[in-house]
Amino acid sequence: MSKARKALLRVEHLHKDFPDESRKFWKQDHKMVRAVDDVSFHIDQGETLAVVGESGCGKTTLARSILQICKPTAGKIYFDDVELTNLPAKNLRQQRSRMQMIFQNPTNSLNPRMHINEIIAEGMQIQGKLNQSAIQQLVDDLLEKVQLHSSIKDRYPHEFSSGQRQRIGIARALSMNPQLIICDEPISALDISIQAQMINLLIQLQNQHDLTYLYITHDLAMVQYISNRVAVMYMGKFVEMGNTSTIFADPIHPYTQALLSTMLPSEFSSNKHIGMIAIIGEKPDREELSHGCRFAQQCPIAMQKCFANEPEYQRFDDDHFVACHRI
Numbered sequence: 001m002s003k004a005r006k007a008l009l010r011v012e013h014l015h016k017d018f019p020d021e022s023r024k025f026w027k028q029d030h031k032m033v034r035a036v037d038d039v040s041f042h043i044d045q046g047e048t049l050a051v052v053g054e055s056g057c058g059k060t061t062l063a064r065s066i067l068q069i070c071k072p073t074a075g076k077i078y079f080d081d082v083e084l085t086n087l088p089a090k091n092l093r094q095q096r097s098r099m100q101m102i103f104q105n106p107t108n109s110l111n112p113r114m115h116i117n118e119i120i121a122e123g124m125q126i127q128g129k130l131n132q133s134a135i136q137q138l139v140d141d142l143l144e145k146v147q148l149h150s151s152i153k154d155r156y157p158h159e160f161s162s163g164q165r166q167r168i169g170i171a172r173a174l175s176m177n178p179q180l181i182i183c184d185e186p187i188s189a190l191d192i193s194i195q196a197q198m199i200n201l202l203i204q205l206q207n208q209h210d211l212t213y214l215y216i217t218h219d220l221a222m223v224q225y226i227s228n229r230v231a232v233m234y235m236g237k238f239v240e241m242g243n244t245s246t247i248f249a250d251p252i253h254p255y256t257q258a259l260l261s262t263m264l265p266s267e268f269s270s271n272k273h274i275g276m277i278a279i280i281g282e283k284p285d286r287e288e289l290s291h292g293c294r295f296a297q298q299c300p301i302a303m304q305k306c307f308a309n310e311p312e313y314q315r316f317d318d319d320h321f322v323a324c325h326r327i
Contacts, residue, residue: 009077013040015072062216079095098177101184109169120168147167239295280298
């Protein structure tokens with residue numbers, strides 16, 4: 001029997017609020033909008049958790065909160081058993097080097113005034129642990145790992161295709177020898193013809209380096225190939241989470257069912273759940289959310305109870321969690 005893997009990342013009851021900018025100039029009160037609302041999960045060393053949801057549901061805010069790019073309003077984040085939320089700046093910088101991010105748009109995430117060599121070497125130079133010769137050897141090795149030739153390192157980002165730029169971004173993330181990489185929609189800006197190549201590269205690198213991924217996306221078609229578990233997010237909350245095979249074969253929450261039927265209609269048309277649920281109406285305004293289920297307004301099978309009481313996010317079966325009154 002294989003040994004259980006240790007939880008590398010634990011997030012407990014995370015909240016993140018932002019000022020409501022739409023009220024900034026014409027309202028006196030300082031109403032806050034909750035972008036991430038009581039989210040809890042863990043990721044074991046070496047696995048991939050995909051967080052899926054529509055644009056604006058809080059996925060990127062969740063990622064930025066984990067990295068402490070934006071400070072959480074409440075909750076705790078543990079990385080390798082070290083709590084990050086109250087860590088002094090010096091200690092936080094040390095932990096951050098073990099957590100890296102691959103950004104959605106490789107064009108905007110690479111400094112256009114820096115050579116590729118400078119982009120990949122920058123983090124290692126700041127750390128100051130290696131001499132220049134060792135850094136240059138690592139740059140060459142990293143470019144080879146992402147299937148680019150070391151001869152390109154004196155060129156600028158604009159000289160490459162979007163897929164090549166994303167490979168450079170991956171090499172930069174790997175340069176810090178991280179344990180956790182947050183992939184924020186890493187293939188959404190790429191041509192469809194090279195998206196599968198990028199997913200295969202991420203899987204290959206994960207196997208080689210025992211990497212742990214938090215993979216953020218709205219693309220369910222790719223999720224089943226790269227993730228061990230899937231968390232479905234709606235308006236700041238996780239509404240369902242479980243093993244990837246379970247979520248795709250037997251989705252329980254109406255929102256999960258609707259996502260699958262909308263995004264993967266042909267592949268899942270024979271599923272006993274898919275096709276039964278279609279999202280109706282418009283998404284409610286965050287500041288007008290009631291005490292009930294936030295999906296109730298768009299759910300065609302909502303009951304009176306759904307509008308009155310928020311469902312508990314609870315275990316449905318083994319590692320399968322759902323927030324729905326109908327379970």
